[in-house]
Amino acid sequence: MIDRIEELRAAGAAEVAAATSSEALEQARVRHLGRRAELPNLLRGVAELPPEQRGAVGRAANVARKALETLIERRGGELAASELDAQLARDRVDVTLPGAPALPAGGLHLLTQTQREIEDVFIGMGFNVAEGPEVEHIHYNFDALNHDAAHPARLRSDTFYVADEVVLRTHTSPMQVRAMEQQPPPIFIIVPGRVYRRDSDATHTPQFHQIEGLAVDVDITLADLRGTLLQFARAIFGDERQVRLRPHFFPFTEPSVEVDVSCFNCTDGLLADGSRCPLCKGTSWIEILGAGMVDPNVFGYVREYGYDPERIQGFAFGMGVERIAFLKHGVSDLRLFYDNDLRFLRQF
Amino acid sequence: MKVPLSWLHEYTRPDMDALALAERLAMTGTEVERVLRHGVAALDGFVVGRVLAAEQHPNADRLRVCRVDVGGEAPVQIVCGAPNVAAGQTVAVAQPGAVMPDGTRLREAKLRGEPSEGMILSERELELSAEHDGIMVLADELMPGQPLAEALTIADDVLELEITPNRPDCLAIYGVAREVHAATGAPLAPPPWTHDPGSMGPLAGVEIAVETDRCARFTARVFEDVTIGPSPAWLKARLMAAGQRPISNVVDITNYVMLLTGHPLHAFDLDRVEGGRLVVRQARAGETIDTLDGTTRELDPDTTIICDAQGPTSIAGVMGGARSEVHPGTTRVLLESATWDGPSIQRTSTRLGLRSEASARFEKGLAPEQALEAQAVATRLLIDLAGARVAPGTSDVAGPAGRWWERPPQPIRLRDLRVDGLLGTPVDRERSAAILTALGFATADADDGLDVVVPHFRRADVTREADLIEEVARIDGVDNLPATLPARRDAVGRLTESQRLRRRASDTLAGAGLHEILGWSWSPPELADRLRLGADDPRRRMIRVENPMSADQGLLRTMLVGSLLDVARRNVTRGIADVAIFEAGAVYPVARGTDPREPPPREPRHLGVLLTGAARPATWREPQPPAADFFAAKGVLELLLETLRVGWRVEAATEPFLHPGRSAAVLVREGAGDDARETRVGWLGELHPAIAADWELDRVAAFELDLDAVIAAAPGAVRYEDYTSFPEVRQDLAVVVPDDIAAGEVVRVVREAGGPLLASAEVFDVYRGEQLGEGTVSLALRLAFRSPERTLTDEDVSARRAKIEAALAQLGGSLRA
Numbered sequence A: 001m002i003d004r005i006e007e008l009r010a011a012g013a014a015e016v017a018a019a020t021s022s023e024a025l026e027q028a029r030v031r032h033l034g035r036r037a038e039l040p041n042l043l044r045g046v047a048e049l050p051p052e053q054r055g056a057v058g059r060a061a062n063v064a065r066k067a068l069e070t071l072i073e074r075r076g077g078e079l080a081a082s083e084l085d086a087q088l089a090r091d092r093v094d095v096t097l098p099g100a101p102a103l104p105a106g107g108l109h110l111l112t113q114t115q116r117e118i119e120d121v122f123i124g125m126g127f128n129v130a131e132g133p134e135v136e137h138i139h140y141n142f143d144a145l146n147h148d149a150a151h152p153a154r155l156r157s158d159t160f161y162v163a164d165e166v167v168l169r170t171h172t173s174p175m176q177v178r179a180m181e182q183q184p185p186p187i188f189i190i191v192p193g194r195v196y197r198r199d200s201d202a203t204h205t206p207q208f209h210q211i212e213g214l215a216v217d218v219d220i221t222l223a224d225l226r227g228t229l230l231q232f233a234r235a236i237f238g239d240e241r242q243v244r245l246r247p248h249f250f251p252f253t254e255p256s257v258e259v260d261v262s263c264f265n266c267t268d269g270l271l272a273d274g275s276r277c278p279l280c281k282g283t284s285w286i287e288i289l290g291a292g293m294v295d296p297n298v299f300g301y302v303r304e305y306g307y308d309p310e311r312i313q314g315f316a317f318g319m320g321v322e323r324i325a326f327l328k329h330g331v332s333d334l335r336l337f338y339d340n341d342l343r344f345l346r347q348f
Numbered sequence B: 001m002k003v004p005l006s007w008l009h010e011y012t013r014p015d016m017d018a019l020a021l022a023e024r025l026a027m028t029g030t031e032v033e034r035v036l037r038h039g040v041a042a043l044d045g046f047v048v049g050r051v052l053a054a055e056q057h058p059n060a061d062r063l064r065v066c067r068v069d070v071g072g073e074a075p076v077q078i079v080c081g082a083p084n085v086a087a088g089q090t091v092a093v094a095q096p097g098a099v100m101p102d103g104t105r106l107r108e109a110k111l112r113g114e115p116s117e118g119m120i121l122s123e124r125e126l127e128l129s130a131e132h133d134g135i136m137v138l139a140d141e142l143m144p145g146q147p148l149a150e151a152l153t154i155a156d157d158v159l160e161l162e163i164t165p166n167r168p169d170c171l172a173i174y175g176v177a178r179e180v181h182a183a184t185g186a187p188l189a190p191p192p193w194t195h196d197p198g199s200m201g202p203l204a205g206v207e208i209a210v211e212t213d214r215c216a217r218f219t220a221r222v223f224e225d226v227t228i229g230p231s232p233a234w235l236k237a238r239l240m241a242a243g244q245r246p247i248s249n250v251v252d253i254t255n256y257v258m259l260l261t262g263h264p265l266h267a268f269d270l271d272r273v274e275g276g277r278l279v280v281r282q283a284r285a286g287e288t289i290d291t292l293d294g295t296t297r298e299l300d301p302d303t304t305i306i307c308d309a310q311g312p313t314s315i316a317g318v319m320g321g322a323r324s325e326v327h328p329g330t331t332r333v334l335l336e337s338a339t340w341d342g343p344s345i346q347r348t349s350t351r352l353g354l355r356s357e358a359s360a361r362f363e364k365g366l367a368p369e370q371a372l373e374a375q376a377v378a379t380r381l382l383i384d385l386a387g388a389r390v391a392p393g394t395s396d397v398a399g400p401a402g403r404w405w406e407r408p409p410q411p412i413r414l415r416d417l418r419v420d421g422l423l424g425t426p427v428d429r430e431r432s433a434a435i436l437t438a439l440g441f442a443t444a445d446a447d448d449g450l451d452v453v454v455p456h457f458r459r460a461d462v463t464r465e466a467d468l469i470e471e472v473a474r475i476d477g478v479d480n481l482p483a484t485l486p487a488r489r490d491a492v493g494r495l496t497e498s499q500r501l502r503r504r505a506s507d508t509l510a511g512a513g514l515h516e517i518l519g520w521s522w523s524p525p526e527l528a529d530r531l532r533l534g535a536d537d538p539r540r541r542m543i544r545v546e547n548p549m550s551a552d553q554g555l556l557r558t559m560l561v562g563s564l565l566d567v568a569r570r571n572v573t574r575g576i577a578d579v580a581i582f583e584a585g586a587v588y589p590v591a592r593g594t595d596p597r598e599p600p601p602r603e604p605r606h607l608g609v610l611l612t613g614a615a616r617p618a619t620w621r622e623p624q625p626p627a628a629d630f631f632a633a634k635g636v637l638e639l640l641l642e643t644l645r646v647g648w649r650v651e652a653a654t655e656p657f658l659h660p661g662r663s664a665a666v667l668v669r670e671g672a673g674d675d676a677r678e679t680r681v682g683w684l685g686e687l688h689p690a691i692a693a694d695w696e697l698d699r700v701a702a703f704e705l706d707l708d709a710v711i712a713a714a715p716g717a718v719r720y721e722d723y724t725s726f727p728e729v730r731q732d733l734a735v736v737v738p739d740d741i742a743a744g745e746v747v748r749v750v751r752e753a754g755g756p757l758l759a760s761a762e763v764f765d766v767y768r769g770e771q772l773g774e775g776t777v778s779l780a781l782r783l784a785f786r787s788p789e790r791t792l793t794d795e796d797v798s799a800r801r802a803k804i805e806a807a808l809a810q811l812g813g814s815l816r817a
């Protein structure tokens, strides 16, 4: 009897070891340990044996059954792992196919991106963002900005008129006066927005964007303007930049300057191949904005709001967003900004 | 303003080349547009020659074969086509190898079989004048072979300056010389009007009357025995280099004096001034004048004119009349040099379309003193170049305001502290005085700075201390200032809540796959009709631009959908079929009852979204994604408004340009509890197919919101609501309702009946089918009940649910098992 048990165990073990799939293993289990298999039945029949045999046979059968069960479990684990590997191998995908996008990529217009970048630089320097109307009274657009009656910017050849005394603002500067009417000094604001001039070619669009700056307190100096714009130029165009101030004329600042930034495209006006830099035209300086100290006459228009020109002073500047975007991104024809071709928009 | 360096050098000669001078001027406030080369590029090959013989060309009637001594061992042969060439003339010769002003290099050539070793030059070939009738004949003292540059200015560097409108004094060679003197320190010669060959005192034979305040001063001199003829070569060359065409000596002299002094002049033929009397007055309506460009012009009372006994004979400061024009037979000249009111000259020249060098100077406002400066220089030249004899005396008449310029000027105090305080760096007082003196100002020491007297030619521009500080700063280099930062004191830089939310709105749409566009602020006039807006639709009331650059820019937009459609169309016609775009920008409505000729009280910022083509990009898994429809646009709207945390809903509503069955109004909820109210902030829908087709588009879904109104409804800082202490009970509910009851209405009824314990109710399935019967729809809702105070019991929930079911029954709904 004991020998028979050993035969059954050995046969079962061999079959388990030979099983190459979970199904084959299950068949082996049923054949050797199932209800009709010999070994379990043999165990069940132990009670009918003579008492002196019962102990030894029962033990041997039990050991054999446990051994088989262990073998089956182990073999089952092995088979499951290799079957999973095979399954995963079948599930392989071509990882180089495009992803199924959660959402397609959209984007902000390059001018919005540029405007925000500039806004953030000045917000970091303590400026707030003020916004004003685009359809503007000439009082704010010209008169209070010290443009004399014959200033050419007032001409209908240059400026869009809505009525005799109402224009589409030609710059963001009117907001200087409006902001000072609303808030006593100190005032630190920038004014982004749309402006309009009657000009249309590759470097001018009749509608464009400016960012005005205004800083007024008791002791703001032209040197402060230089420092502020140097920080701005470095934040936008790179840490190595220098700025240069050239005297100029604007009706609403005195002294007035034009501000150049050192060219970031070349060395001393020359490209690596020795040709003339197209960005700065070989001068190694690029004009980026106009600025100056707020003209006392402008303060004269808002004196009653706390702006006594004998007591307070400040600087103002104005830059074109299109120009900054053109310089940074090489968009050579400004009309592309308003064409809104998706092939253009998707690039930025 | 074109400044030939050779002319400038007559008054100041800085030790630097043209480019270095240009750089220095740019850094002191005079912008140099470019440096031009006038005349020949190189002087080589241009020599004086003497014509030894000029004979008829054997094969060409119009050509002569000349033997010309050019200083070499033997004369050379040159074929010449000019009719005036003759033996014995001293001429200008370009030899083979010389480069002409137009860039061509001269070579030995054969003309009709005769060899020619060079060219005998006309004035035009050297850009000395426009004259091309014949060759230039030079003075006999010149030696053959001598470099031509010693006899004529055949090459000149010309600075083209961009003069800012506050500096009419720099629209003059001498004014620029003064600026160069101050900027470089090079000595400045006395002004050309220092010695006046004319005299003051009464002028016989001419009477002048000034009857308008538009003329501050009118001066006149009379010249007899004038011989009209060509100007000498040097004068013509200077005019050419400065960009003026030489005409005849008297006209050339007036132009030359204007370029030199900055003050324009006008020459009358005195024999054609009827009655010997000139009256300066405003024109009367209906008066006309024939101007010297051959046009008859109608005058209006804003135009200042000069009249003789026969009526208008000149438009002051703008253009002379044909009747009194100087002509080849003129022998007596009346030279006018007057001071006009700038703004009115500008209006007149603009109205008549007659902008000239003269009007450009007058309109900036000239000083009355300059009138006699110009007379002095012109008198000298008329005597020297036109053989004129100046009659004694000068007519010098002031306008109604009198001779105000003769009053002693008030000095302006320039305080040291103010200079330092404005610039942010100390400036030495003596240095300030030296700069101002070089610029023509007079200075005297004062306790706390300088007392400065402004010269007449800067009177209009420099009136205050700040203007003087600018003069000092610009010459000493605003570029040498230190770079400091303002003390910011109370300034804290940040975006406002509404600016932050506007950025968030755009970011959300960009994140949802839309591209931002920037449209034009204007609207074409036909847009309202194309969108079928009703006759009294408020969006038809648009602000009109009086002088648009083109008709389609004639109005200001009141909605964004027009430019969105234009951009979509443009992209689709270029082969980009799937368009998902948005714009955030102002519109310019004219509120009812407001004047469209005043700035609008509000320029609301709108936000518009347009989708056409596929709702999602095609991929290898979904090669044919569905087309963007109403619900695609509504999904974007939901994402946007949920991101902004705005309470909102839509209700079916029509717009004339939308699909009548697929359009809605968008409403947002402002405030909370009993104070809550709803505001309509925009529309959502599919474009009417006919309107989409008008833009050559298929299905288009879009919405447009008043973004300011949406943001006004945003809640600000949101308060925390407890969701952890007590569990939520979720239940589903299916109800069959008649088809004409909107899902939104069902949800509203459920929410109302559910009361505060119903935390949310959302539609998650919609089913129509035969089993339900015609005209009904089944909606599946997911309900969530929650109390912030306790765990809900089954009784709590079933009580609320019963109320909900009752309310739905009232609505005509029946529950599905």
Ligand SMILES: [Zn+2]
Residues within 6 Å of the ligand: A263, A264, A265, A266, A267, A269, A270, A277, A278, A279, A280, A281, A282, A283, A284, A285
């Ligand atoms: Zn460069």
